[in-house]
Amino acid sequence: MQMISPSREHARLITQLSAISHLSEHDKSVLAGLPFRIKTVAKQTDIISEGERPTESCFVLEGLLCRYKLLGRAKRQILSFHLAGDLPDLQSLHLECMDHSLGALTPARIALVPHEELRRVCMAEPSFAAVLARHAAIDGSIFREWIGNIGRRDGLSRVAHLFCEFYVRMRVLGLASDGALSLPLTQAELGDATGLSPVHMNRVMQQLRAAGLIASRGHIHTVRDWDELRRVGEFNAGYLHLKTAPPNLAL
Amino acid sequence: MQMISPSREHARLITQLSAISHLSEHDKSVLAGLPFRIKTVAKQTDIISEGERPTESCFVLEGLLCRYKLLGRAKRQILSFHLAGDLPDLQSLHLECMDHSLGALTPARIALVPHEELRRVCMAEPSFAAVLARHAAIDGSIFREWIGNIGRRDGLSRVAHLFCEFYVRMRVLGLASDGALSLPLTQAELGDATGLSPVHMNRVMQQLRAAGLIASRGHIHTVRDWDELRRVGEFNAGYLHLKTAPPNLAL
DNA sequence: CGTGTTATTGACCAACATCAAACTTAGTGG
């Protein structure tokens, strides 16, 4: 357990939260004082599983995580993806029991902050609580967008929309230079996120490639025609509630 | 604008929040001090629309509300339903711009509380902020459940699940004596919530009736076989994070 | 008693799931 030093990890947390909220100097020093422990997580393993009662929340330093639910007989639904800088289980601070699982899709490095400590700081520093509340609110907004995406769009649009979301979120993080996204996801996993079977997911990917919207080599996917991808996915980035748009990108 | 009196409306708010959080006497007196104004809303009208920047949040006193998004060419997705006692747009306290709309499906009576005031109280009373945060976290949990429901279940299960959710939530409110739910929703609206076309929604309802799970007379739907409905909808109430289960109900 | 909304039905078609097999790729150990 490390203490007060404004470590590289703290700096990362501060940068990330700055992207969605205005942080005062005081807020920053509060953040810099949060204790945490670092954990590395192997690919395809759970950080927390449905039904558990975690006592820490997780901050993603590296890797790709997802939240998911297992439904009857081998059906999986991925609920969200989480990149470096995310706080994927803030809700566990307020809900005793996990209603879903959080797992690493790639090898990952995370920082774990005790709930006890977060609660103490929220009580002592209401403006810190407000920053977390805004983060949680955006989390909710993304869920709403996914409900609409899965409920009312066909496969092609759904997948286009998902790639748009990845593109914008990764650009904000500086992880999408020249439209190239490194997404170490199998097509089956992309299907679990969009509610499509692996086979159909494959066919949709082929459509996207044939239409010149996306090019894929291995797990590097390149956005070839942003405007058209956006149109097909009916994508509007408003729901991400970004404070600042990524440079050179029509949203 | 009414002031401090612990009015009937305040009492309602306190009762409702007690169902999900433990409230101290102090919390209750803080709640009782919130100013609000009452508004009646006609059937099928918006309380707030996507893109707007509300300055108040809404507490439902009477009626049935829903949050929804309009997607390209006349596609609508309902994101959540809200009964008396709900706070359906808490997120607007933290997100300037509405990413969805909030509308009344039936004539409704709501109380509007200024954001300014909520923010002031959250800053002054962190334990109040925590109660709201828990409410928002449950809101998010229900969205996650819907993503799984719409993404990975067929029509019959989806609709069964939705009725299970209504049943449990309304029972908690005492609105479901002997399994009868008053849901003044058209089948098209139920379809908008489950991602089904009106025609298919109709056929699913007929299946549910034929299987003896639900009986419908007008807008009164009666749960006829709870265990089987629950099984078909793969329903587990954990995601509602209720403090106390409704009486005589296997969840 | 008309008029508009909602529920229901049938016919037909598109989207997507499932199954099974072949093919490609990346990784592993000799």
Place this chain on the structure above:
DNA sequence: CCACTAAGTTTGATGTTGGTCAATAACACG
């Protein structure tokens, strides 16, 4: 460096679910 293997992708064939269109029946309301 080359088999060998396991995982992931791709393909074809086939069946199911659910969407669309259009018409009819049942209601609700003034």
